[in-house]
Amino acid sequence: MFADATTRIARTKIAAPAVRILLPLTAILVGSGTSLVWAEAGSPGVGQTADLEMRVTHALGQRLPRTPVTKVNCTLVDGLCEVTAGSQLFYVDRSGRYLLVGRVYDMETHRDLTAARLLEVNPDLLLGAAATKGSGHETDLASDDPNPERGASTPAASGAPRTMSLAGLPAAGGIVWGNPSGPTVTVFSDFRCGYCRALSQTLEAMSVRIIERPISILGSRALANQVFCARDRARAIKAAYAGMAIEQAKPCDTSALDANERFAREQGIAGTPVLVRGDGAVIEGFRPRVFLENWIKGGRS
Numbered sequence: 001m002f003a004d005a006t007t008r009i010a011r012t013k014i015a016a017p018a019v020r021i022l023l024p025l026t027a028i029l030v031g032s033g034t035s036l037v038w039a040e041a042g043s044p045g046v047g048q049t050a051d052l053e054m055r056v057t058h059a060l061g062q063r064l065p066r067t068p069v070t071k072v073n074c075t076l077v078d079g080l081c082e083v084t085a086g087s088q089l090f091y092v093d094r095s096g097r098y099l100l101v102g103r104v105y106d107m108e109t110h111r112d113l114t115a116a117r118l119l120e121v122n123p124d125l126l127l128g129a130a131a132t133k134g135s136g137h138e139t140d141l142a143s144d145d146p147n148p149e150r151g152a153s154t155p156a157a158s159g160a161p162r163t164m165s166l167a168g169l170p171a172a173g174g175i176v177w178g179n180p181s182g183p184t185v186t187v188f189s190d191f192r193c194g195y196c197r198a199l200s201q202t203l204e205a206m207s208v209r210i211i212e213r214p215i216s217i218l219g220s221r222a223l224a225n226q227v228f229c230a231r232d233r234a235r236a237i238k239a240a241y242a243g244m245a246i247e248q249a250k251p252c253d254t255s256a257l258d259a260n261e262r263f264a265r266e267q268g269i270a271g272t273p274v275l276v277r278g279d280g281a282v283i284e285g286f287r288p289r290v291f292l293e294n295w296i297k298g299g300r301s
Contacts, residue, residue: 049074052094056081059096077104082117089117103194112194163280169263173256174211175227177234182208183296188264188274191227192218195286196273197241202289208296212237214257215264217272225254 053072060069060083067085074081080091080100091100103114166186174186185208189196203210214224223240229252230236236246263269275283283295291299 056096115194162282178210184209186211186276190217190272191240192220
């Protein structure tokens with residue numbers, strides 16, 4: 001997941017060159033009608049933007065000397081500059097003084113802007129928040145989370161592929177959609193998970209049969225109940241991921257979703273999405289379509 005259950009935001013003053021960000025983090029919610037302007041107001045012109053980005057880059061070089069900044073973009077969100085440092089992504093205000101680690105959402109379009117950028121920065125491996133695994137060098141960024149790699153947006157450690165038996169799960173807990181005659185993939189998902197949404201869109205374009213098993217990582221159980229009880233579940237899944245209203249339906253027996261939750265806990269599933277192939281092979285986290293097509297045919301996880 002996008003370190004979905006653990007994504008947090010640090011908004012703290014950077015006071016010394018070797019500062020480490022250790023404050024609790026939370027998600028950033030940005031409505032496109034209201035700008036988050038924490039430093040200077042107004043949107044700079046093209047020339048001013050280039051100067052601003054140079055100033056921010058210089059400030060970061062002084063305040064985060066061990067973080068190799070590769071790009072600064074101050075045009076994506078009003079009042080904030082997006083900073084790319086290798087495969088890390090974080091935000092600072094226009095003064096380069098306050099640093100924010102987390103996710104930026106557009107609440108009008110229901111888009112996770114950070115997830116889209118992470119796909120561009122690292123298409124083969126979507127990583128949660130600004131934390132990356134195995135980057136090969138230490139930076140000034142750190143989290144106070146004792147388990148920062150929790151979540152399925154970071155793949156399992158290398159070695160033997162993980163397998164999972166779904167034999168004990170009731171069939172009723174799965175929502176089936178996609179190509180009825182295609183190869184079957186089971187997906188454990190959370191309808192508030194940005195990576196799950198991206199995965200759903202990718203799988204929709206492929207000729208596969210999906211058994212989606214909702215689990216609540218981000219407090220989405222009520223939403224899962226609505227989808228599960230909808231007359232057209234496949235349509236309801238799309239609406240849930242899009243943040244749209246789900247057609248009202250009568251309350252129904254959702255105990256099968258309880259079984260999904262128990263199974264996830266027993267298996268140690270702490271993030272989403274998690275994909276299980278017919279032979280039990282497991283993928284944790286989003287993967288690009290080319291990878292998925294090969295994996296579904298029997299390729300290595």
